[in-house]
Amino acid sequence: MQDQPLHEPQFALHVEDLTVTYGAQPALWDIDLDIPPGVMAAVVGPNGSGKSTLLKSVLGLIRPVAGHVRIFGRPIAQGRGRVGYVPQRSAVDWDFPTTVLDVVTMGLYARIGWLRRPGRAHRDQAMAALAELGMQDFADRQISQLSGGQQQRVFIARALVQQADLYLLDEPLAAVDATTERIIMDLLKRLRDQGRTIVVVHHDLTTVRRYFDWMVMLNVRIIGQGPVAQVFTAENLRAAYGGQLALIEGGAVDPADPHP
Amino acid sequence: MTAVLEALGLLFQPGIVQTVVLGAALLGGLAGALGAFAVLRQQSLLGDALSHATLPGVCLGFLVAGSRDLGAILLGAFLAGGLAALSIMLITRATRLKTDAALGIVLSVFFAAGVVLLTVAQGQPGAAQAGLSTFLFGQAAAILRTDLWIMSGVAALAAGTLAALWKEVKLVTFDPDYARALGLPVLLIEGVVTLLIALAIVVGLQLAGVILMVALLIAPAAAARQWVRSLGAMVWLSAGLGAAAGITGALISATGRGLSTGPVVVLVASALVLASMLLAPERGLIWRWGRAARARRGIAGRRVLAAFHGLAEAHDDPAYPTEEGMLTTLIGRPGPGVMERLERDGMIRRVDHPPETTRHWELTERGHDRAKRDQGGRP
Structure with a gap:
């Protein structure tokens, strides 16, 4: 299996000809996407543009009808150890009877291996990840007692213990408080500065330029991809958001002059 | 009072009461432990659909064997349950129907087929003695010593599997998508848990019957959830509550004349749920x-x-x-x-x-x- 030649290994994430459909409805259409290593990339687009579907197809959670995905040149089945995933917070039942530390330790389960239980060293790794997000005092807390921002930080800590090279985060800043947003972005920047690649599904156009250096604009098809300065243009915004553009014009982003 | 003492006395001498009490305790514990996962996966109704769906298998097992051969009947029940689980999975994957609709369809179709087959089977010679209709509501008195060995075997299998796959089962129950992203074989693990639940249902049919069996899965787990802070504690407590409900119910039905064991066990388990909903610290209503x-x-x-x-x-x-x-x-x-x-x-x-x-x-x-x-x- 390891003998397969690497395909486009110069990219952290390489997606080619990817098409995903739900029934007859295309969710992603003929996606070609390359993300170089060491960037902090935002995936933006209107609701239903396929942002979450893109992450899930990259992870192999959804079977595409066509196309392929490579992580540092390898198929996902051989690249999983290098990918950390932060699903949307709403993906799980937060009333599950368990503690914060236990959830974070789950990020190590693949590495711990079959038939073995987490030990002292795994506990320490999980605690260190919690500390990076300012959540060390919550380790023994029931997850049902967390606020939304704290839940998000627990999910990110769980991905952090995976020690991945490519992180995929699905709306990590959705409905979190300002403190949580700052803690998360500081951590992601530290990871990027260590050479990791960060891909974030993002919904807030007003912060794209401040937070990210790479950008993918999506609306079922790829509208644009590359450095934020090249992609974040009035033309692309109009192409991606169409009729919703008035909303953006009324907001903090001026599509006529996105580079003030 | 004397009746209670009498029942407790019967408990310590080998006989039908002891067999029934042991069987109810084993079944309550087994179903309780596995029910914790059904409840947390929000699949309580899956257990209901599976248990109803075993009825045609029970009848076919009887028809093929030509007598009340427990092995044939349980095998038939297990196969029918498995077919039902497969149908539910295929319906949700291939159509736009949601899980609850698929469960409803499979439950009613299989149960209707079971009732039709029951009518056919009861026309056969020997059906009256076989008492096939007791599988509807269960008949504890029909439990034999040898059946206890089958129950113990299934309980040991479930306990061993859960112990070996503990962290994987926990992660798949909590967050299946993330488990898949980590590379765990989620479908296989979910299949194993569903298989264990189906086995528990099949060995419980004699005691609780196809209609009430689901209560033994769900009630102890729902009660246990109120009191615990970890999955391990929930599974143990749920098993303990299930066993306690089994023992208490069996003893009560041994004291009263003509009270059938299954429904009494279910009522005791439901009382435990009610008490837990009201009294548990932090989560309880009071x-x-x-x-x-x-x-x-x-x-x-x-x-x-x-x-x-x-x-x-x-x-x-x-x-x-x-x-x-x-x-x-x-x-x-x-x-x-x-x-x-x-x-x-x-x-x-x-x-x-x-x-x-x-x-x-x-x-x-x-x-x-x-x-x-x-x-x-x-x-």
Whole structure:
């Protein structure tokens, strides 16, 4: 299996000809996407543009009808150890009877291996990840007692213990408080500065330029991809958001002059 | 009382009562432990669909074997349950129907087929003695010593599997998408858990019957969820509650004439659920009512302090004695126990204000401090 030649290994994430459909409805259409290593990339687009579907197809959670995905040149089945995933917070039942530390330790389960239980060293790794997000005092807390921002930080800590090279985060800043947003972005920047690649599904156009250096604009098809300065243009915004553009014009982003 | 002692006496001598009690305890524990996963995966109805779906298998097993051969009947039940689980999976994957609709369809179709086959089977010679219809509601007295070995085998298999795959099963139950992203074989693990649930249902059919079996899966787990803080504790407690319900129910039905065991066990388990819903700390209704009442009293107390503080400031007299009527005019009746609590906490003290004979209070220094803090909006 390891003998397969690497395909486009110069990219952290390489997606080619990817098409995903739900029934007859295309969710992603003929996606070609390359993300170089060491960037902090935002995936933006209107609701239903396929942002979450893109992450899930990259992870192999959804079977595409066509196309392929490579992580540092390898198929996902051989690249999983290098990918950390932060699903949307709403993906799980937060009333599950368990503690914060236990959830974070789950990020190590693949590495711990079959038939073995987490030990002292795994506990320490999980605690260190919690500390990076300012959540060390919550380790023994029931997850049902967390606020939304704290839940998000627990999910990110769980991905952090995976020690991945490519992180995929699905709306990590959705409905979190300002403190949580700052803690998360500081951590992601530290990871990027260590050479990791960060891909974030993002919904807030007003912060794209401040937070990210790479950008993918999506609306079922790829509208644009590359450095934020090249992609974040009035033309692309109009192409991606169409009729919703008035909303953006009324907001903090001026599509006529996105580079003030 | 003597009846209870009599039943307890029967428990310690080998015989039908001992067999039934042991069987009910084993089944209650097994179903309780596995039910925890069904409840947490929000698939309680899957157990219901599977148990109803075993009925055609029971009848076919009888028809093929030509007699009440337990092996054939349980094998038939297991295969029918497996076919039902597969159908549910295929329906949700291939159509736009949601899981609840798929469960409803499969449950009713299989159960209807079972009832039809039951009618056919009862026309066969030997069907009356076989008592096939007892599989509808269960008949504990039909349990044999050898059946206990089958139950123990399934329980050991379930315990061994859960112990070996503990962390994987936990992760798949909590967050299947993330488990898949980590590379775990989620479908296989979910299949193993569903298989164990189906086995528990099949070995429980004789005692609880296809209609009530689901209660033994769900009730102990729902009760246990109220009390615990971890998955391990939930599984153990659920197994313990299930076994306790099994033993209690079997003993009760042994004391009363003609009470069938399965339904009594289910009623005992339901009583445990009710008690847990009401009494559990933090999650129980009574605890939450108590907390809400405490919060209401706290707010009422603050309003009293604020009123007293305002009047004292208006009169430029920290020891201004406020009359009861003045207080109720300002903020209404403070509610039972509120003034007494404030007095006990040293926030206010009763004072006399002759010649008036009505009740008066003044704010203590502590009361003034608290009222000022509340004005600042701090808790």
